[in-house]
Structures are given as structure tokens and as C-alpha cells.
Amino acid sequence: MTTLPPLPMSRPKLTALAREKLPCSPRTTPRSELIKEKDDIDHYLEVKFKGLSKEEVAAYRNTYKKNICVDMLRDGYHKSFTELFTLMEKWEALREAARVRSVFWLQKPLEEQPDKLDHFYYYLTRAEVAERKKYFEDVYDNLYALACYFNNSEDKWVRNHFYKRCFEIAELIKIDGGKKEAEAHGHMGLLFEEEGKLLDAAEHYEAFHQLTQGRRWKDETGRFLNLLACESLLRTYRLLSDKMLENKDYTQAIRILIKASEIAKEANDKKMEGEASYYLGLAHLAAGELDTALEDLNTYSEISTELEDDLSLGRAYEAIARVLQSQGEMVEAITYLKKFVKLARNNFQKLDVVKASTMLGDIYNEKGHYNKASEYFQQAFDTTAELTNVPLMDETKVHYGIAKAHQMMLTINNYIEAADLSSLNSLLSWKETRSSISPDPVIGDPRRSTMEKI
Template sequence: MSKMATLPPLPMTRPKLAALARQKLPCSPVTIPRSQLIKEKDDIDHYVEVNFKGLSKEEVAAYRNSYKKNICVDMLRDGYHKSFTELFTLMEQWDALREVARIRSLQWLQKPLEEQPDKLDHFYHYLTRAEDAERKGYFEDVYQNLYALACYFNNSEDKWVRNHFYERCFGIAQLIKIDGGKREAEAHGNMGLLHEEDGQLLEAAEHYEAFHQLTQGRIWKDETGRFLNLLACECLLRTYRLLSDKMLENKDYKQAIKILIKACEIAKEGSDQHMQGEASYYLGLAYLAAGEYNTALTALNTYSKISTDQDDDLNLGRAYEAIAKVLQSQGEMTEAINYLEKVVKLARNNFQSLDIVRASTMLGDIYNEKGHYNIASEYFQQAFDETVGEMNMPLMEETKVHYGIAKAHQMMLTVTNYIESADLTSLGYLLSWKETRSDIEPQPVTGEFTSSTVEDVSQNSEHVEELDFQITKKNET
């Protein structure tokens, strides 16, 4: 569900006591001793008596009481008993959550509600208007006022208040019969978001499915101008993907594939090429995990074609990488190498260093398994150099290990050949290598072996250590 548009600020309807009390704001967050409060109360009473003899008892109370209390008194005095009950319940919950946060030392910086008069004003303004509309049976107006409160409290601190009004909107939306179900569809979408954020994916999927069903064939739009049906498709696809991830983790491949096929059908209905490509990609990965390689290639080729049609190099590179994984699993190493080289080329053109690292590492693994240690070392070094540029320490350590293993294999093969030669020249090279620990490679043309300078493995090692030192020093500063 996309982020809701913030409604423009409305002039707040303030009752008499609240308007008077507003003049003494902002409230002081400092705890004042009771003796000082009593003295201040006496001083206020005396001042009011001397200077404002025309003030009523209620007006004096407006200056003496907290703003929160004045809001509640006004609600009761003006006959908004349901609004008072709802606000009082929310205030109790607010205090309870703050106490829990204080004990856990989390979010303790949030102010008490009595120190946030703007929020109290919004409560009074919209709750009383919603109660008025409900008495008259104007349920659309009730929905709009409650939804305005949900939008206002759509922030990280007050998300639980937003969720409360989402639930209220959902109940009211069932009573609206004159809009063809638009408010009910929106309410299902909001409830789906509520459950999705709480990790309740099955409940979220149920609401999103209702949201999708109610918007089919409709041209309804939200506040930002987006079609509600397209938004419903996006929400449903996202939830299905999250559900399929959990199923794949549990090796429930059949159910994961089933729900992703459903996602593909919904994406086609939404007539959005990007969504269709994404759905095909995740379906292809699910088939790969299940070992159904031919079907995986079909889905991933669809994703590749859509990305090509849209000139989307980033997603095309992702498609090629996934296809290479399938081909590698099938033992088609030559084809896998071709696709991975395309990934590296696309990634370089678009400055995607992490994609280069992944593809180069996969290429290094393939060549290492085939015994082509020189080429494997080159690709692992390429991956390592990219991680150095990104200053990514975890990846740097990982690629450094791959590079070291490939170099060790390369040296082991050469040393073995020298040992098997069993002649004085080879023995001389071996003794030289033992003394210097340099890299030794065969002559590329004659097949004879020679000793290289002491500057390959040892220098690479020194280079890596120097980089590690520089990065650590940079992080410390």
C-alpha cells in the first residue's frame, strides 16, 4: 500500500474552554513540586479576582486546568459522549504505551499527550464531526473524518493510533451503500497494510484479495491519482512474494509455486509490464529451488524479454544472472559463462559494482571447478577490486578468500608439475620457490616452467593488508 497523501490542514474547531486554555500553551514538560503548584494556583486565583472580575467560574477553570482536561470537559459539555469515551480510551492507551517504553528505555522521548495540543485539537475536531455525521446517518462523512485522523497520525511514533482509525474506517465502510464499494475497497487496502506491517501475511493477503476484487473493472483513483486496481495488484503481488519466501525457506516448493503462479495471473490482469516481469522472475527462482530447471528457464526468459523490451538493463542483468544459475545447475557451463559475461558487461555500463562482484565470483567458481585456475584467479581478483572500491569489508573478506584459494590451486598445479618432472632444473625452481615463496607459472608457449618475481602472491597479500589498515583507520576517524 502506498503512503497516504497528507490532507491539507483545516482550521481547528476549538470550543470555548479549549480556546481560552490555548493561550497559556505551550505546557511545561518540567515536573513542578506540589507546593509550588498550590502557591501558583492561589496566585492565579488572586490575579483573576483582581483583574478579571467578569470571568465566570468555567473561564477561570480553563486557565487553571490542563489543556487535555479542558478538551474532555468541552466534549462532555457539548454532548459528544462517544467522542469523549473514544478519546479517553486512547489517552489511557497512550499513557500505558509510554510507561512500557519507559521501562524498556525505548521511545521515551515521546511527549505526553497533554503536551501536544495540536494532536488534541485534531482529536476534538474530527471525532466530534464524525459523531455529528453518525447521528445523522451520513456514514461517508463519518468515514472521511476518521480517515483524516488516520492520515494525521501516519508516523512512526503514532502508528498504533493510525491503526485504530483504520479499524474504525473499516467498520464504517461496511455501512456505506451509495459509492459502489469504493470506501470498502480502500478500507480493505488499509487493513491489509496494517496486517502486513505486523507480519500477519495471511490476514494481509485476505484483505488485499478483497481490495483487488472490489476494484476490478473500476477506474477509481486514490488521493495521488493512482488507479486503485493497480495499487491492489501491487499490494497483492508483494504479499504473495513474501508468503512464497517463507514457503521456500520451509522447502514447501509446491505451495510457493502455486501462489507465485497466481501472482503472475494478477500481474497480467494489471497490464503492467514491470509487475509481470517481477512476477515471472520470482516464479523462475521458485522453480529453480524446486529443481524444475526447464520451467524455471521459461519463466526467466519471459522476464528477460520484458526487460529487453523496456530497455531496462538493471533487470536484464538480474534475469541473465538467474538464467546462469539455472544453466549451471543443469551442467551447461559454457552457456552459463556466456550469460555471466553479459551480466558483467551490463553491470559495468551501469556502474553496478555489487552485480559485478556476484557475477565475477560465479565465473571464478565455474573456472575453478573446471581446473582453469589462471582465469579463475583473474575473475576473483576482479571481484576483489570492486569490493575495494566500494569499501565493503564483509564482501572484501569473502572475495579475498576466493582469490586466495584460486591462487593456491594455481600454484599447487605448477608445483606438482615441477615435482613430476624430477629433473635438476625443476628442482632448482622448487628450491628457489621455497626460499622466496614467490608465484611460479609455466611458460605459456614451450610448456617449460620458470620462476616469477617475488611480487605476485606476496605483493597481493601486502596490498590487501595495507587496504585493510587504511579502511580501519578511516572508520576510526
């Protein structure tokens, strides 16, 4: 958001007094005192300003909003007045609709926000003057200043109104090589993206990207517009691909992510290129194209290693392990997951530790290595206890309990098969106490029974 300088507006004494009396003043004044103040004001005006005109007295008594509107009309800014009046009507309609839906609506009426009214007056009238002279760049700059000023959660609809106005004006500017038009496409893309209209957003971002190709233009923060266009387009393509994957439209999702990967390479940004490879690999994994998925994820892993980005490298290891697990390559999958756990611990990423430990526990549990499974599930449970994440703690507790039950079942089964005196004593002791049973000391093949030994 652009921070605008204070408006260079000088106010006469009466206007300054009028602002002090606005409803937005922090003090609440009883009605009796207001009537008394009005009498005092009338007496003050009569004594001190005998030559004051009726218009000046009315200007002091009217609301600030009405004075702004009167000034616009009196000074000949009829177009600015029309636009401001339309915005004020919509403002009140939105406030009323919000008040009906919720009693906690805190947005103030526009007449209680004189600073916003000042900005409307200052920039709208300057834009109108510039438009009369066909100085469209100045028109754009003034409208964009208003869009930046209203770039907050409360007034985003006002910002969007001026984004649309900027877009209309930008198409008339022919002397800057298309920079304003490119910026306007970027703003319109953001507008549609926030509204969830991703196809419309992608259309504007594509135009933004096309207009900035080969240009060294920068925005007000010093960022290259082409890089900003690439980031915006990649973000939108990824959101579109997520919706396609949800609908199992794998071909379209992969196609749009391939476009995203090409744009990332064109931007010459390694981190962006790695992210594009990661999401493309996940799409291939969802489509069951495991070898292609592995190639893309290995590319992401190599880029993350080159950038020394441990968090991205951990994500790469986790995704590669999922592909290997789908291919039945459990030993390699375990190797990558152990690397993932180590990176997550080194970087204090406890949620990643839980994820990797749970995946390792699942693999060992499936292979029948219940001791190992129990160890990793306990590790996941202990980490969730540190996080005090109750839902996740309950989930890992269930996994841990199942692994412990499998471990106990295997031990009891081995004791039963052994059928020697020591094993029977252990079983009887467990049956009496129902506490944890001592693990079978024999590792590997099930214990042979006493008859088999003989």
C-alpha cells in the same frame, strides 16, 4: 501519507494563553516562578475580568487534555469522549510499558501534545454528528483523516485503530459503488501485512482487488486503485511464497506465484509481469524444475530488454546462469555471467560485479582453469575494497587465496613432472624465497619431462 490542512479552530484569549502555559512549551519554568505566575494570573483575572465565571477560571487552570474532555461532554459528544478516553488510557499504558523496557523512551504524554488533542476533538466530534444523521461517507472521511494524521512510526497503533473504524463504517456505505469498502480493505491489508499476518493481509487484498476490477477509481494521489491492489497482492503473495520455499513447500509456493503472474498480466503492467515471472522462475529453480525455470526467466529477460531496464536484465542473466549451471551447461552459464558483469559495471552496481565475478571464479575453479578463476576472484576482491565492505572483502579474499593456491599447486606440479634443469632451478628458487612462483610458460597439456623428450 495524506497532508491535512490546519484545523479551522478559533480559540478565545484565555484558551490561547492556556496553550502557551502547556507543559510542551519550550521553556522550562522553576516551581517558584510557576507559583508567582499563578498569583499574577489570579490578580489579572480579578482586576480585568471581574465577571468571569468559575467554569471559565477552571477551564484556564485545568490541563488542555481535561478541557478537551470537558468540552466534549458539555457539548453532548459522549461517544467521542468515550473513544478518546479509551485511546488516552491505551496511550499511557503503552508509554509506561515502553518506559519499563527502555530508558530512552521519548514519546511525550498526550497532554503535552495539544495539536493531537485538537485533531481528536475536531474529527471525532464531526464524525459523531455525521453518524447521528447516518451520513456514513462523512463519518468515513473524518475517521480516515485521523488515520492519515497519525500515520507515523510513533503513533501507528492509533492509525490502525482508525483503519479498523473506517472498515466498519465502509461496510455501511451503499451509494458509492463500493469504493470506500475497497479502500478500507486495502488499509486493513496493509495493517495485517505490517503485523506479519500475511494470510489475513492476502484475504483483504484479494477483496480489494476484486472490488476494483473494471473500475477507474483513483486514490488521493491519483493512482488507480486496481493497480495498487495488484501491487499489494503480488507483494503479499511473494512474501508468502518465500516462507513456503523456506519450508520446502515448493508446490504451494509455485501455485501462489502462478496466481501472482496471472494478476500481473491482468494489470497490464509489463514491469509487474516481469517481476512475477522472475520469482516464479526462482521457485521452479528451487524445486528442481530447471526447464520451466528457464522459460520463466527468459520471459523476464525479454520484458526487461523491451523496457530497457538494465538492472532487471542483469538479475535475469544472473538467474539464468544459475539454472544453466545446474544443468551442467557451463559454457552458456559463463556467457550470461559475463553479460551480467558488463551490465553491472555500466550501471555502477558494484555488489552485482562482486556477485557475478565470484560466480565466474567458482565455475573456472571447478573446471580446473585456475588462472581464470584467480583473475575473476581478484576482480571481486578489488571491487569489495572499493566498497570498503570488510565482511565481503574477507570472503572474497578467501576465494582469491584458494584460487591462487590451486594455480601455484598446478605450476609446481608441472615443474616437478618436467624434471629439467630450468624447472628444478625455479623450484629451488621458490623454496628459498617462498614468494610467488613464476607460472609455467607451457599452456595446455602438462609439460613433458626431459626423458619423454628424449
